[in-house]
Amino acid sequence: MSQLTAVIDLDLPGARISRHVYGHFAEHLGRCIYGGFYVGEDSEIPNEGGIRLDVVEALRALRIPNLRWPGGCFADDYHWRDGVGPREERPRMVNSHWGDVVEDNAFGTHEFLHLCELLGAEPYINGNVGSGTVREMSEWVEYLTRGDDSPMAALRREHGRDEPWTVPFFGIGNEAWGCGGNMTAGQYTHLARQYSTYIRNHGETPVYKIAAGANVDDYGWTESLMQAQSGLGGADKRAHQLFQGLSLHYYTINGSWQDKGDATVFGEDDYYVTVKRAQRMGELLRGHSAVMDAYDPERTVGLIVDEWGTWWNVEPGTNPGFLYQQNAMRDALVASVHFDLFHEHAERIHMANIAQTVNVLQAMILTDPDSGALVLTPSYHVFAMNTGHHDAARLPLAFKEALPTRSVEGAEVPLVSASASTKDGAALISLSNLDAASATTIVLDLRGRAFTGVEATLLTADTLQTHNTPERPDAVAPVTHTGVREHERGLEVELPPHSYVTVSLQLA
Ligand code: AHR
Known part of the structure:
Protein backbone atom coordinates (compact mmCIF):
# COMPACT_ATOMS: atom_id res chain seq x y z
CA MET A 1 0.00 0.00 0.00
CA SER A 2 1.41 3.38 -1.01
CA GLN A 3 1.21 6.57 1.01
CA LEU A 4 1.11 9.94 -0.72
CA THR A 5 0.87 13.54 0.41
CA ALA A 6 -1.29 16.01 -1.49
CA VAL A 7 -0.58 19.65 -0.64
CA ILE A 8 -3.64 21.84 -1.11
CA ASP A 9 -3.69 25.58 -0.49
CA LEU A 10 -7.24 26.37 0.55
CA ASP A 11 -6.55 30.09 0.32
CA LEU A 12 -5.42 30.25 -3.31
CA PRO A 13 -8.54 30.11 -5.46
CA GLY A 14 -7.65 29.85 -9.14
CA ALA A 15 -9.61 29.55 -12.38
CA ARG A 16 -13.36 29.07 -12.24
CA ILE A 17 -14.49 25.56 -13.15
CA SER A 18 -17.52 26.21 -15.32
CA ARG A 19 -20.54 24.19 -14.28
CA HIS A 20 -20.95 23.56 -18.00
CA VAL A 21 -18.14 20.99 -17.99
CA TYR A 22 -20.76 18.82 -16.29
CA GLY A 23 -22.96 19.11 -19.40
CA HIS A 24 -24.96 16.36 -21.07
CA PHE A 25 -25.86 15.08 -24.50
CA ALA A 26 -29.10 13.55 -25.76
CA GLU A 27 -29.23 12.37 -29.35
CA HIS A 28 -31.97 10.72 -31.38
CA LEU A 29 -30.05 7.49 -31.08
CA GLY A 30 -31.30 4.12 -29.89
CA ARG A 31 -33.31 4.52 -26.68
CA CYS A 32 -31.86 7.83 -25.51
CA ILE A 33 -34.84 9.98 -26.53
CA TYR A 34 -37.55 7.40 -27.23
CA GLY A 35 -37.95 5.13 -24.22
CA GLY A 36 -35.29 7.04 -22.29
CA PHE A 37 -36.36 10.65 -21.94
CA TYR A 38 -39.62 10.43 -23.82
CA VAL A 39 -42.35 7.80 -23.60
CA GLY A 40 -45.30 9.74 -25.05
CA GLU A 41 -48.33 11.09 -23.23
CA ASP A 42 -50.22 7.79 -23.39
CA SER A 43 -47.55 5.81 -21.55
CA GLU A 44 -48.28 4.18 -18.19
CA ILE A 45 -44.97 5.54 -17.01
CA PRO A 46 -45.67 8.82 -15.20
CA ASN A 47 -44.84 11.64 -17.60
CA GLU A 48 -45.42 15.29 -18.34
CA GLY A 49 -46.08 15.93 -22.00
CA GLY A 50 -44.58 12.52 -22.70
CA ILE A 51 -41.35 13.20 -20.77
CA ARG A 52 -40.50 10.58 -18.12
CA LEU A 53 -40.73 12.12 -14.69
CA ASP A 54 -38.58 9.49 -12.97
CA VAL A 55 -35.72 10.26 -15.36
CA VAL A 56 -36.19 13.99 -14.81
CA GLU A 57 -36.20 13.57 -11.05
CA ALA A 58 -33.03 11.48 -11.05
CA LEU A 59 -31.24 13.94 -13.31
CA ARG A 60 -32.30 17.00 -11.32
CA ALA A 61 -30.07 15.71 -8.52
CA LEU A 62 -27.11 16.13 -10.90
CA ARG A 63 -27.97 19.79 -11.52
CA ILE A 64 -27.44 19.32 -15.24
CA PRO A 65 -26.17 22.68 -16.48
CA ASN A 66 -26.83 22.16 -20.18
CA LEU A 67 -28.18 19.54 -22.55
CA ARG A 68 -27.00 19.11 -26.13
CA TRP A 69 -29.53 17.96 -28.76
CA PRO A 70 -30.51 16.57 -31.33
CA GLY A 71 -27.10 15.08 -32.21
CA GLY A 72 -24.36 14.06 -32.88
CA CYS A 73 -24.49 12.65 -36.35
CA PHE A 74 -28.28 12.92 -36.26
CA ALA A 75 -28.02 16.73 -36.12
CA ASP A 76 -26.75 16.94 -39.69
CA ASP A 77 -29.70 14.84 -40.92
CA TYR A 78 -32.28 16.70 -38.88
CA HIS A 79 -34.68 19.24 -40.35
CA TRP A 80 -36.26 21.13 -37.49
CA ARG A 81 -39.50 22.00 -39.26
CA ASP A 82 -40.33 18.27 -39.36
CA GLY A 83 -40.45 18.30 -35.56
CA VAL A 84 -42.81 21.21 -34.85
CA GLY A 85 -46.58 21.57 -35.17
CA PRO A 86 -49.29 18.97 -34.52
CA ARG A 87 -47.62 15.61 -33.88
CA GLU A 88 -49.95 13.64 -36.12
CA GLU A 89 -48.98 15.86 -39.04
CA ARG A 90 -45.24 15.63 -38.57
CA PRO A 91 -43.44 13.87 -41.42
CA ARG A 92 -41.38 10.75 -40.74
CA MET A 93 -37.76 10.21 -41.68
CA VAL A 94 -35.12 7.49 -41.59
CA ASN A 95 -32.49 7.72 -38.87
CA SER A 96 -29.76 6.43 -41.19
CA HIS A 97 -26.90 6.72 -38.73
CA TRP A 98 -28.48 4.95 -35.83
CA GLY A 99 -30.12 1.63 -36.64
CA ASP A 100 -31.77 2.74 -39.90
CA VAL A 101 -35.03 3.06 -37.97
CA VAL A 102 -37.98 5.29 -38.81
CA GLU A 103 -38.15 8.45 -36.72
CA ASP A 104 -41.64 9.93 -36.35
CA ASN A 105 -40.49 13.32 -35.05
CA ALA A 106 -42.76 13.07 -32.01
CA PHE A 107 -39.97 14.62 -29.97
CA GLY A 108 -39.03 17.93 -31.55
CA THR A 109 -38.09 21.48 -30.64
CA HIS A 110 -40.95 22.17 -28.22
CA ASN A 128 -27.51 21.11 -39.42
CA VAL A 129 -24.68 22.09 -41.77
CA GLY A 130 -24.19 18.70 -43.47
CA SER A 131 -27.58 18.44 -45.20
CA GLY A 132 -29.32 21.66 -44.20
CA THR A 133 -29.25 25.18 -45.53
CA VAL A 134 -28.13 28.50 -44.14
CA ARG A 135 -31.74 29.69 -44.28
CA GLU A 136 -32.98 26.65 -42.36
CA MET A 137 -30.49 27.23 -39.56
CA SER A 138 -31.11 30.95 -39.48
CA GLU A 139 -34.87 30.46 -39.27
CA TRP A 140 -34.53 27.89 -36.48
CA VAL A 141 -32.66 30.44 -34.35
CA GLU A 142 -35.34 33.02 -35.14
CA TYR A 143 -38.10 30.54 -34.26
CA LEU A 144 -36.43 29.76 -30.96
CA THR A 145 -35.39 33.16 -29.74
CA ARG A 146 -37.35 36.00 -31.37
CA GLY A 147 -40.05 37.81 -29.45
CA ASP A 148 -41.86 40.10 -31.88
CA ASP A 149 -44.16 39.17 -34.76
CA SER A 150 -41.46 38.04 -37.19
CA PRO A 151 -42.48 35.16 -39.49
CA MET A 152 -40.74 32.51 -37.38
CA ALA A 153 -41.92 33.95 -34.05
CA ALA A 154 -45.47 33.90 -35.46
CA LEU A 155 -45.06 30.28 -36.53
CA ARG A 156 -43.88 29.36 -33.02
CA ARG A 157 -46.99 31.02 -31.55
CA GLU A 158 -49.15 29.11 -34.01
CA HIS A 159 -47.57 26.00 -32.50
CA GLY A 160 -48.55 27.01 -29.00
CA ARG A 161 -45.54 28.83 -27.57
CA ASP A 162 -45.89 32.54 -27.05
CA GLU A 163 -42.66 33.54 -25.39
CA PRO A 164 -39.33 32.90 -27.06
CA TRP A 165 -36.96 30.53 -25.33
CA THR A 166 -33.49 31.40 -24.16
CA VAL A 167 -31.07 29.27 -26.15
CA PRO A 168 -27.60 30.24 -25.02
CA PHE A 169 -25.64 27.61 -27.00
CA PHE A 170 -25.90 26.73 -30.70
CA GLN A 187 -14.11 23.37 -46.59
CA TYR A 188 -15.75 23.39 -43.16
CA THR A 189 -13.97 26.58 -42.15
CA HIS A 190 -15.49 28.37 -45.15
CA LEU A 191 -18.93 27.01 -44.37
CA ALA A 192 -18.63 27.89 -40.68
CA ARG A 193 -17.94 31.51 -41.67
CA GLN A 194 -21.04 31.55 -43.83
CA TYR A 195 -23.42 29.79 -41.42
CA SER A 196 -22.20 31.70 -38.42
CA THR A 197 -23.09 35.00 -40.12
CA TYR A 198 -26.76 34.04 -40.16
CA ILE A 199 -27.03 32.82 -36.59
CA ARG A 200 -28.36 36.09 -35.27
CA ASN A 201 -28.98 37.40 -31.81
CA HIS A 202 -32.72 38.01 -31.57
CA GLY A 203 -33.12 37.83 -27.82
CA GLU A 204 -31.33 39.36 -24.88
CA THR A 205 -28.99 36.40 -24.41
CA PRO A 206 -26.37 36.40 -27.15
CA VAL A 207 -25.96 33.00 -28.78
CA TYR A 208 -22.68 31.30 -27.89
CA LYS A 209 -21.81 29.69 -31.22
CA ILE A 210 -19.89 26.43 -31.19
CA ALA A 211 -17.98 25.42 -34.31
CA ALA A 212 -17.66 21.72 -35.12
CA GLY A 213 -14.14 20.97 -34.00
CA ALA A 214 -11.51 18.34 -34.27
CA ASN A 215 -11.51 14.59 -34.12
CA VAL A 216 -9.09 13.51 -31.39
CA ASP A 217 -5.62 14.87 -32.26
CA ASP A 218 -6.39 16.67 -35.52
CA TYR A 219 -4.63 19.86 -34.47
CA GLY A 220 -4.69 21.12 -38.07
CA TRP A 221 -8.48 21.30 -37.87
CA THR A 222 -8.31 23.46 -34.76
CA GLU A 223 -5.67 25.63 -36.40
CA SER A 224 -7.77 26.16 -39.53
CA LEU A 225 -10.73 27.48 -37.54
CA MET A 226 -8.71 29.57 -35.10
CA GLN A 227 -6.81 31.15 -37.99
CA ALA A 228 -10.05 32.07 -39.79
CA GLN A 229 -11.39 33.65 -36.64
CA SER A 230 -8.22 35.60 -35.94
CA GLY A 231 -8.54 37.36 -39.31
CA LEU A 232 -11.68 39.08 -38.08
CA GLY A 233 -11.77 42.02 -35.72
CA GLY A 234 -13.42 45.34 -35.18
CA ALA A 235 -14.45 47.42 -32.22
CA ASP A 236 -16.84 44.82 -30.81
CA LYS A 237 -14.71 41.73 -31.19
CA ARG A 238 -17.38 39.33 -30.00
CA ALA A 239 -19.77 40.45 -32.72
CA HIS A 240 -17.14 39.60 -35.28
CA GLN A 241 -16.31 36.21 -33.86
CA LEU A 242 -17.26 33.25 -36.02
CA PHE A 243 -17.66 31.22 -32.89
CA GLN A 244 -17.21 31.53 -29.15
CA GLY A 245 -16.48 27.84 -28.68
CA LEU A 246 -14.71 25.16 -30.69
CA SER A 247 -15.51 21.53 -30.07
CA LEU A 248 -13.38 18.43 -29.58
CA HIS A 249 -14.55 14.83 -29.64
CA TYR A 250 -12.64 12.03 -27.98
CA TYR A 251 -13.96 8.68 -26.78
CA THR A 252 -12.26 6.15 -24.52
CA GLU A 268 -6.95 -6.29 -15.32
CA ASP A 269 -4.69 -5.53 -18.28
CA ASP A 270 -7.71 -4.30 -20.27
CA TYR A 271 -8.61 -2.07 -17.36
CA TYR A 272 -5.21 -0.39 -17.32
CA VAL A 273 -5.44 0.17 -21.07
CA THR A 274 -8.72 1.97 -20.36
CA VAL A 275 -7.04 4.15 -17.73
CA LYS A 276 -4.34 5.06 -20.21
CA ARG A 277 -6.86 5.89 -22.94
CA ALA A 278 -8.92 8.00 -20.53
CA GLN A 279 -5.85 9.92 -19.43
CA ARG A 280 -5.08 10.67 -23.07
CA MET A 281 -7.69 13.39 -22.76
CA GLY A 282 -4.98 15.37 -20.89
CA GLU A 283 -2.61 15.20 -23.88
CA LEU A 284 -5.42 16.32 -26.21
CA LEU A 285 -6.44 19.23 -24.02
CA ARG A 286 -2.82 20.39 -23.86
CA GLY A 287 -2.38 19.99 -27.61
CA HIS A 288 -5.55 21.80 -28.71
CA SER A 289 -5.09 24.48 -26.06
CA ALA A 290 -1.58 25.18 -27.33
CA VAL A 291 -2.92 25.76 -30.85
CA MET A 292 -5.70 27.97 -29.53
CA ASP A 293 -3.30 29.91 -27.28
CA ALA A 294 -1.30 30.95 -30.34
CA TYR A 295 -4.35 32.75 -31.78
CA ASP A 296 -6.24 33.57 -28.61
CA PRO A 297 -3.75 34.11 -25.77
CA GLU A 298 -6.43 35.68 -23.61
CA ARG A 299 -8.40 32.45 -23.81
CA THR A 300 -11.70 33.98 -24.74
CA VAL A 301 -12.64 31.10 -27.04
CA GLY A 302 -13.80 27.99 -25.24
CA LEU A 303 -12.69 24.46 -25.97
CA ILE A 304 -15.93 22.49 -25.87
CA VAL A 305 -15.49 18.77 -25.33
CA ASP A 306 -19.05 18.10 -26.39
CA GLU A 307 -18.58 14.35 -26.78
CA TRP A 308 -16.55 12.26 -24.38
CA GLY A 309 -16.86 9.00 -22.49
CA THR A 310 -16.44 5.27 -22.87
CA TRP A 311 -17.57 3.46 -26.02
CA TRP A 312 -17.77 -0.31 -25.65
CA ASN A 313 -19.27 -3.08 -27.76
CA VAL A 314 -23.05 -3.05 -27.46
CA GLU A 315 -24.68 -5.40 -24.97
CA PRO A 316 -25.27 -8.84 -26.53
CA GLY A 317 -28.66 -9.14 -28.22
CA VAL A 334 -13.01 7.08 -16.41
CA ALA A 335 -15.42 9.87 -15.49
CA SER A 336 -13.49 10.96 -12.40
CA VAL A 337 -10.21 11.08 -14.38
CA HIS A 338 -11.87 13.26 -17.04
CA PHE A 339 -13.22 15.68 -14.47
CA ASP A 340 -9.79 16.14 -12.89
CA LEU A 341 -8.44 16.96 -16.35
CA PHE A 342 -11.28 19.35 -17.11
CA HIS A 343 -10.63 21.12 -13.79
CA GLU A 344 -6.92 21.35 -14.60
CA HIS A 345 -7.74 23.04 -17.93
CA ALA A 346 -10.52 25.24 -16.54
CA GLU A 347 -9.09 28.37 -18.20
CA ARG A 348 -9.77 26.98 -21.67
CA ILE A 349 -12.61 24.50 -21.23
CA HIS A 350 -15.97 26.23 -21.19
CA ILE A 365 -29.37 6.19 -16.47
CA LEU A 366 -30.34 2.87 -18.03
CA THR A 367 -34.00 2.05 -18.51
CA ASP A 368 -35.35 -1.44 -19.01
CA LEU A 374 -34.67 2.75 -14.13
CA VAL A 375 -31.12 2.16 -12.94
CA LEU A 376 -28.56 4.77 -11.96
CA THR A 377 -25.09 3.90 -13.22
CA PRO A 378 -21.75 4.23 -11.40
CA SER A 379 -20.99 7.19 -13.70
CA TYR A 380 -24.14 8.92 -12.46
CA HIS A 381 -22.75 8.77 -8.94
CA VAL A 382 -19.49 10.48 -9.94
CA PHE A 383 -21.48 13.34 -11.47
CA ALA A 384 -23.55 13.56 -8.28
CA MET A 385 -20.49 13.51 -6.01
CA ASN A 386 -18.89 16.32 -8.04
CA THR A 387 -21.72 18.89 -8.02
CA GLY A 388 -19.69 20.92 -5.49
CA HIS A 389 -17.17 21.66 -8.27
CA HIS A 390 -19.78 23.45 -10.42
CA ASP A 391 -18.68 27.09 -10.82
CA ALA A 392 -16.15 26.65 -8.02
CA ALA A 393 -12.62 28.07 -8.06
CA ARG A 394 -9.92 25.49 -8.68
CA LEU A 395 -7.47 25.05 -5.82
CA PRO A 396 -3.82 24.21 -6.36
CA LEU A 397 -3.12 20.57 -5.52
CA ALA A 398 0.35 19.01 -5.79
CA PHE A 399 1.67 15.65 -4.70
CA LYS A 400 4.93 15.64 -2.79
CA GLU A 401 5.93 12.20 -4.00
CA ALA A 402 6.05 10.72 -7.46
CA LEU A 403 2.73 9.00 -8.13
CA PRO A 404 2.68 5.22 -8.34
CA THR A 405 2.52 4.10 -11.96
CA ARG A 406 1.86 1.03 -14.05
CA SER A 407 3.55 0.27 -17.32
CA VAL A 408 0.92 0.10 -20.07
CA GLU A 409 1.73 -0.20 -23.78
CA GLY A 410 5.20 1.22 -23.18
CA ALA A 411 4.13 4.19 -21.06
CA GLU A 412 4.03 4.80 -17.31
CA VAL A 413 0.41 5.42 -16.35
CA PRO A 414 -0.20 7.29 -13.06
CA LEU A 415 -2.50 5.41 -10.72
CA VAL A 416 -3.84 8.34 -8.73
CA SER A 417 -5.84 11.30 -9.98
CA ALA A 418 -7.04 14.26 -7.93
CA SER A 419 -8.38 17.81 -8.00
CA ALA A 420 -9.82 20.37 -5.60
CA SER A 421 -11.97 23.48 -5.69
CA THR A 422 -13.64 25.96 -3.39
CA LYS A 423 -16.89 27.91 -3.33
CA ALA A 436 -7.06 -2.21 -9.56
CA ALA A 437 -5.79 -4.21 -6.60
CA GLY A 448 -3.97 28.49 4.13
CA ARG A 449 -7.24 28.09 6.00
CA ALA A 450 -8.64 26.10 8.86
CA PHE A 451 -11.70 23.94 8.48
CA THR A 452 -14.50 23.16 10.86
CA GLY A 453 -16.29 20.21 9.33
CA VAL A 454 -15.44 17.20 7.17
CA GLU A 455 -17.67 14.86 5.17
CA ALA A 456 -16.38 12.15 2.90
CA THR A 457 -18.10 9.92 0.35
CA LEU A 458 -16.78 6.67 -1.12
CA LEU A 459 -17.68 5.01 -4.40
CA THR A 460 -16.23 1.57 -4.99
CA ALA A 461 -17.25 -2.04 -5.55
CA ASP A 462 -15.89 -5.53 -5.08
CA THR A 463 -14.69 -5.59 -8.64
CA LEU A 464 -14.12 -3.15 -11.45
CA GLN A 465 -16.71 -5.04 -13.46
CA THR A 466 -19.48 -4.52 -10.91
CA HIS A 467 -22.44 -2.64 -12.33
CA ASN A 468 -26.02 -1.82 -11.43
CA THR A 469 -29.06 -3.69 -12.74
CA PRO A 470 -32.77 -3.58 -11.90
CA GLU A 471 -32.13 -6.62 -9.66
CA ARG A 472 -29.09 -5.02 -7.97
CA PRO A 473 -29.59 -1.26 -8.44
CA ASP A 474 -27.13 -0.33 -5.68
CA ALA A 475 -24.28 -2.72 -6.44
CA VAL A 476 -22.21 0.42 -7.02
CA ALA A 477 -23.50 3.29 -4.91
CA PRO A 478 -21.87 6.01 -2.82
CA VAL A 479 -21.59 5.54 0.95
CA THR A 480 -20.31 7.72 3.75
CA HIS A 481 -16.57 7.15 3.91
CA THR A 482 -15.32 6.24 7.35
CA GLY A 483 -11.68 5.98 6.30
CA VAL A 484 -10.82 9.63 6.99
CA ARG A 485 -8.77 10.56 10.07
CA GLU A 486 -7.31 13.72 11.47
CA HIS A 487 -3.61 14.11 10.75
CA GLU A 488 -1.06 16.63 11.95
CA ARG A 489 -1.01 18.11 8.43
CA GLY A 490 -4.76 18.01 7.94
CA LEU A 491 -6.43 14.73 7.08
CA GLU A 492 -5.49 11.21 6.16
CA VAL A 493 -7.75 9.49 3.63
CA GLU A 494 -7.81 5.78 2.88
CA LEU A 495 -8.60 4.86 -0.68
CA PRO A 496 -9.53 1.23 -1.29
CA PRO A 497 -8.47 -0.34 -4.60
CA HIS A 498 -10.35 1.11 -7.63
CA SER A 499 -12.20 3.71 -5.64
CA TYR A 500 -13.38 7.27 -5.91
CA VAL A 501 -13.57 9.47 -2.81
CA THR A 502 -14.73 13.04 -2.32
CA VAL A 503 -13.83 15.00 0.80
CA SER A 504 -15.90 18.04 1.54
CA LEU A 505 -14.60 20.64 3.99
CA GLN A 506 -16.46 23.41 5.72
CA LEU A 507 -13.94 26.24 5.86
CA ALA A 508 -13.50 28.36 8.99
O1 AHR B 1 -22.29 9.82 -29.57
C1 AHR B 1 -22.43 8.98 -30.66
C2 AHR B 1 -21.87 9.57 -31.95
O2 AHR B 1 -20.49 9.69 -31.83
C3 AHR B 1 -22.32 10.95 -32.31
O3 AHR B 1 -23.53 10.95 -32.99
C4 AHR B 1 -21.23 11.42 -33.20
O4 AHR B 1 -21.08 12.82 -33.20
C5 AHR B 1 -20.01 10.69 -32.72
O5 AHR B 1 -19.31 10.09 -33.73
Missing part, protein backbone atom coordinates in the same frame (compact mmCIF):
# COMPACT_ATOMS: atom_id res chain seq x y z
CA GLU A 111 -40.54 18.82 -26.47
CA PHE A 112 -36.78 19.34 -26.09
CA LEU A 113 -37.19 22.78 -24.60
CA HIS A 114 -39.88 21.48 -22.27
CA LEU A 115 -37.41 18.80 -21.16
CA CYS A 116 -34.77 21.46 -20.50
CA GLU A 117 -37.25 23.43 -18.42
CA LEU A 118 -38.11 20.35 -16.35
CA LEU A 119 -34.42 19.58 -15.84
CA GLY A 120 -33.46 23.17 -15.13
CA ALA A 121 -30.81 22.78 -17.86
CA GLU A 122 -29.77 25.33 -20.46
CA PRO A 123 -30.36 24.17 -24.04
CA TYR A 124 -27.47 23.56 -26.42
CA ILE A 125 -29.00 23.01 -29.85
CA ASN A 126 -26.86 21.61 -32.63
CA GLY A 127 -27.74 22.92 -36.10
CA GLY A 171 -23.69 24.30 -32.63
CA ILE A 172 -22.65 24.97 -36.24
CA GLY A 173 -22.86 21.35 -37.41
CA ASN A 174 -21.26 18.27 -35.88
CA GLU A 175 -18.20 16.20 -36.82
CA ALA A 176 -17.96 17.95 -40.17
CA TRP A 177 -14.85 15.82 -40.81
CA GLY A 178 -17.01 12.67 -40.69
CA CYS A 179 -20.74 12.04 -40.46
CA GLY A 180 -21.41 15.78 -40.70
CA GLY A 181 -20.37 16.01 -44.34
CA ASN A 182 -16.93 14.38 -44.72
CA MET A 183 -15.39 17.79 -45.23
CA THR A 184 -11.83 18.95 -45.22
CA ALA A 185 -10.80 21.50 -42.59
CA GLY A 186 -10.70 24.25 -45.20
CA ILE A 253 -12.23 2.82 -26.34
CA ASN A 254 -10.07 -0.16 -25.54
CA GLY A 255 -9.51 -1.95 -28.80
CA SER A 256 -10.32 -0.89 -32.33
CA TRP A 257 -13.53 0.66 -33.66
CA GLN A 258 -14.40 -2.84 -34.92
CA ASP A 259 -13.97 -4.42 -31.48
CA LYS A 260 -14.02 -1.85 -28.73
CA GLY A 261 -14.04 -4.28 -25.82
CA ASP A 262 -16.89 -5.24 -23.52
CA ALA A 263 -18.40 -3.06 -20.82
CA THR A 264 -18.37 -5.67 -18.07
CA VAL A 265 -16.20 -8.53 -19.35
CA PHE A 266 -12.56 -7.46 -19.19
CA GLY A 267 -9.35 -8.33 -17.39
CA THR A 318 -29.18 -5.39 -28.60
CA ASN A 319 -29.35 -3.44 -31.86
CA PRO A 320 -25.74 -2.59 -32.87
CA GLY A 321 -26.96 0.80 -34.10
CA PHE A 322 -28.40 1.70 -30.70
CA LEU A 323 -25.07 1.88 -28.81
CA TYR A 324 -26.56 0.47 -25.62
CA GLN A 325 -23.85 -0.54 -23.17
CA GLN A 326 -23.56 -1.38 -19.49
CA ASN A 327 -21.65 0.88 -17.15
CA ALA A 328 -19.36 -0.52 -14.47
CA MET A 329 -17.12 0.76 -11.68
CA ARG A 330 -14.43 1.14 -14.38
CA ASP A 331 -16.61 3.72 -16.17
CA ALA A 332 -16.95 5.69 -12.95
CA LEU A 333 -13.17 6.01 -12.77
CA MET A 351 -18.08 23.12 -21.57
CA ALA A 352 -18.02 19.33 -21.86
CA ASN A 353 -20.84 16.90 -22.58
CA ILE A 354 -20.88 13.26 -21.61
CA ALA A 355 -22.07 10.96 -24.39
CA GLN A 356 -24.84 10.29 -23.62
CA THR A 357 -27.29 10.82 -20.78
CA VAL A 358 -29.72 7.89 -21.04
CA ASN A 359 -29.34 4.38 -22.54
CA VAL A 360 -26.51 5.29 -24.93
CA LEU A 361 -22.74 4.91 -24.42
CA GLN A 362 -21.53 6.10 -20.98
CA ALA A 363 -25.02 6.79 -19.67
CA MET A 364 -26.14 8.15 -16.32
CA PRO A 369 -37.18 -1.63 -22.36
CA ASP A 370 -39.75 -4.11 -21.01
CA SER A 371 -40.46 -3.14 -17.41
CA GLY A 372 -39.41 0.49 -17.76
CA ALA A 373 -37.33 0.11 -14.56
CA ASP A 424 -19.33 29.31 -0.79
CA GLY A 425 -17.02 28.78 2.18
CA ALA A 426 -16.45 25.11 1.41
CA ALA A 427 -13.85 23.03 -0.41
CA LEU A 428 -14.31 19.81 -2.36
CA ILE A 429 -11.43 17.41 -2.94
CA SER A 430 -11.75 14.56 -5.45
CA LEU A 431 -9.45 11.55 -5.16
CA SER A 432 -9.31 8.53 -7.49
CA ASN A 433 -7.30 5.42 -6.71
CA LEU A 434 -6.89 3.86 -10.13
CA ASP A 435 -4.94 0.85 -8.85
CA SER A 438 -3.97 -2.07 -4.02
CA ALA A 439 -5.28 0.42 -1.54
CA THR A 440 -3.52 3.72 -1.00
CA THR A 441 -3.49 6.40 1.67
CA ILE A 442 -3.38 10.09 0.86
CA VAL A 443 -2.44 12.64 3.48
CA LEU A 444 -4.14 15.93 2.69
CA ASP A 445 -1.68 18.61 3.71
CA LEU A 446 -4.19 21.43 4.02
CA ARG A 447 -2.72 24.93 4.08
